[in-house]
Amino acid sequence: MAKVNGGKVIWPSLASSTTQNSTCMHKTWWKILGAGLVIYTAIAGLLLGVPRLAILNETIRNLYFHVPMWFAMLTLFSISIFYSIKYLLYGKESDDLRAVESVNVGVVFSLLGLVTGAFWARFTWGQFWSFDVKQNFTAIAILLYFAYLILRNSIDEEQKRAKISAIYNIFAFPMMVVLIMVLPRLSDSLHPGNGGNPGFNSYDLDDRMRVVLYPAFIGWSIIGYWIYTIRFRIRSLENKQL
Amino acid sequence: MQLIHQVKHLIRKEILLEWRSKYALNGVLLYVVSTVFVCFLSFVSIPKLTWNALFWIIMLFASINAIAKSFMQESRGRHLYIYTLVSPVALIIAKTVYNSLLMVGLTLIALLFYSMVFNFPTGADVLMYLVAAVLGSLSFATIFTMVSAIASKAGNGGMLMAILSFPVIIPVLIVLIKLAKNAIDGLDRSVSLDDIGLMLVINALVMTASLLLFPYLWRD
Numbered sequence: 001m002a003k004v005n006g007g008k009v010i011w012p013s014l015a016s017s018t019t020q021n022s023t024c025m026h027k028t029w030w031k032i033l034g035a036g037l038v039i040y041t042a043i044a045g046l047l048l049g050v051p052r053l054a055i056l057n058e059t060i061r062n063l064y065f066h067v068p069m070w071f072a073m074l075t076l077f078s079i080s081i082f083y084s085i086k087y088l089l090y091g092k093e094s095d096d097l098r099a100v101e102s103v104n105v106g107v108v109f110s111l112l113g114l115v116t117g118a119f120w121a122r123f124t125w126g127q128f129w130s131f132d133v134k135q136n137f138t139a140i141a142i143l144l145y146f147a148y149l150i151l152r153n154s155i156d157e158e159q160k161r162a163k164i165s166a167i168y169n170i171f172a173f174p175m176m177v178v179l180i181m182v183l184p185r186l187s188d189s190l191h192p193g194n195g196g197n198p199g200f201n202s203y204d205l206d207d208r209m210r211v212v213l214y215p216a217f218i219g220w221s222i223i224g225y226w227i228y229t230i231r232f233r234i235r236s237l238e239n240k241q242l
Numbered sequence: 243m244q245l246i247h248q249v250k251h252l253i254r255k256e257i258l259l260e261w262r263s264k265y266a267l268n269g270v271l272l273y274v275v276s277t278v279f280v281c282f283l284s285f286v287s288i289p290k291l292t293w294n295a296l297f298w299i300i301m302l303f304a305s306i307n308a309i310a311k312s313f314m315q316e317s318r319g320r321h322l323y324i325y326t327l328v329s330p331v332a333l334i335i336a337k338t339v340y341n342s343l344l345m346v347g348l349t350l351i352a353l354l355f356y357s358m359v360f361n362f363p364t365g366a367d368v369l370m371y372l373v374a375a376v377l378g379s380l381s382f383a384t385i386f387t388m389v390s391a392i393a394s395k396a397g398n399g400g401m402l403m404a405i406l407s408f409p410v411i412i413p414v415l416i417v418l419i420k421l422a423k424n425a426i427d428g429l430d431r432s433v434s435l436d437d438i439g440l441m442l443v444i445n446a447l448v449m450t451a452s453l454l455l456f457p458y459l460w461r462d
Contacts, residue, residue, distance in 0.1 A: 088458045137413075144409040151406060155396050160462075164395050167455045168406065171388060174447050178413050186440070187420075 031226055037219025041068075044212045051209070055124055062120040063209070068216040069113030070180075072224035076106030077145075079228070081173045084166035094236060096162035099169060100152060101231040103145055105224055110142050125190055134184045134191040141179040144172045245335075248328045252336030260344075266315075267344070270308040274300060274352045282359045290363045294422050297356055298415065301349060301378070308348060309341050309386035310403045313394035330460040334452055338387045345379035363426055370425035370434065377441050378418045384445055385411055388452040395459055417441055 045064035053060060080102040087095040117135065118128040129135060151168055155161035184191065260266055277300050288296065316324075324333060353375055362368060389407040396402055421437040 088455075140409055140412050147405050147409055151392075151396060151402065154402055160395070163458065164392055167459050168392055170455060171392070171448075171451050172410060174451060175410050175413060178444060178447075182440075183413055183416065186436070 030222055034219050034222030034226060037215045038223055041212050041216040041219055045216070048212060049208050059120055059123050060209075062116060064212050064216050066113060066116040066120060067213070068220035069109050069116060071217045072220040073106045073109040073113060075221040076102045076109060076224050076228060077173065077176065079225070080106065081170055084169040087162060087166045088170075091159075093158070093162065093239075096166065097235050097239070098228075098232055099166060100149075101235060102228045103148060103169070105228045105231060107142065107145050107149070109220075109224055110138070110145070114138060114142070121190075130190060132190050133187050137179045137183055141176045144176055144179075148172060245329065245332050248332035249336045249339070252328060252332060253340050256336065256340040266308060266311060267348075270304055270348060271351065273307060274304045274348065275355055277304070278352070278356050278359055285360075288360055290426055291423070293360060293363055294419060294426050297353070298378070298419055298422065300356070301352060301382070302411070302415065304348065304352065305345055305379070305382040305386060306403065306407060308344060309383065310390050310393070310400065312337055312341055312387060313391050325460065330457040331453055333460065334387070334391070334456040337391075338384055338449070338452070341387050342380050342383040345383040346376055349375045349379040365428040367425045367428045367431070370431060371422060373438070374418065374422040374425055374434075377421070377438065377445075378414075381414045381418070381441060381445050381448070382411070384448045384452065385414065388448065388456070391456065391459055414441070414444055417444070 041064055045061055050058070050060050080099045083095045083099040083102070086092070087099060114135070117138075121130055121132070121135070122128045125132070148165060148168055152161055152165045155164060281296055281300070285292070285296075350372075353372075386407055389410060390403060393403040393406055417437050417440050421434050421441065424434045424437070
């Protein structure tokens with residue numbers, strides 16, 4: 001309940017309207033928190049003040065929507081690899097379902113991250129796709145997960161599919177980390193934080209941006225996790241009916 | 243000790259089998275040579291940048307073809323037989339070592355023929371390029387061996403192998419092409435040390451992942 005009080009501080013009206021069904025509050029508080037944080041970042045991200053910077057101007061607000069997508073994606077892919085390892089160790093079918101559903105949701109977030117980045121690039125770099133290393137490598141990292149999904153489609157036998165795809169998932173994860181974290185840092189890029197360009201840490205040195213950005217990380221990760229639990233529950237219900 | 247013994251025997255077996263049929267070696271050699279020749283007929287002479295890129299593209303496809311068969315060529319029955327005899331770790335080490343040897347040999351022969359057809363660009367650091375070639379073939383071997391094991395277990399060979407391995411190999415390929423380009427441009431060797439380090443780290447990462455994961459893959 002302490003966490004609900006935490007939610008109340010930010011959203012008094014929202015929290016009070018939901019206290020009636022306090023019986024299941026211990027299950028839903030994080031959903032309310034996630035939804036509240038995302039709504040808050042959407043409104044505050046568009047309305048609060050931001051630093052005035054040349055070229056960037058108002059597009060700096062994209063930070064609130066672009067970076068949290070990658071954060072949510074990494075959260076979901078980490079969940080996926082966690083359950084893949086668990087599947088290899090214990091062989092429970094539900095672990096495999098969890099792994100694939102979190103990849104499914106994570107891929108959507110990665111595409112959203114790519115699209116928000118491309119729109120931002122259109123107005124700051126001049127083109128949707130500027131052939132920047134960061135864009136290229138993230139596109140390849142997404143290909144890795146598409147390969148994972150295709151690998152799943154290619155195997156009919158369920159246990160075999162679960163095992164082989166879990167192995168590929170674990171094998172691919174370090175490569176994804178190399179692709180999106182290591183390689184872009186080694187070459188010149190227009191992207192903030194690379195190749196001598198200031199990273200977002202030096203943009204939002206004033207706390208106005210931090211107040212929105214960090215809640216956005218948490219909020220979008222929670223929303224991603226929420227979507228994944230829903231998808232997982234649907235899938236396991238479908239499997240039971242079969 | 244047991245492990246080293248098993249690995250030695252498995253490598254011997256691979257080499258012996260290969261030497262009896264000579265199918266893979268000759269097949270891939272012919273593949274490389276004819277690809278280089280096709281490129282020669284269509285390009286005639288090429289600038290430095292293309293020289294490097296073309297070589298690695300040829301090697302990429304040749305090595306996929308060479309290594310894809312390392313698990314697929316064997317029957318289920320033989321897999322089961324090997325499974326009862328040796329530990330999976332010994333098997334993956336043996337396959338990787340054998341494929342590394344095959345790839346290094348193949349790359350050197352291909353490089354020799356390639357530089358005969360298209361002259362080595364002037365001012366290139368040949369020794370450094372050889373180092374890059376050897377490192378590249380080692381990375382191809384480690385990555386493709388594991389992916390070919392996954393693809394062969396999944397049961398439908400060729401296309402899956404390409405789909406699964408391309409996204410994994412691209413980071414290596416990018417570093418490799420950069421390293422090789424440094425050598426072509428004849429840059430100072432200290433410039434390339436970072437890239438060599440990164441290649442070795444990626445190789446170590448892939449090798450550890452394969453050693454950890456292969457026992458799970460192998461057990462049906």
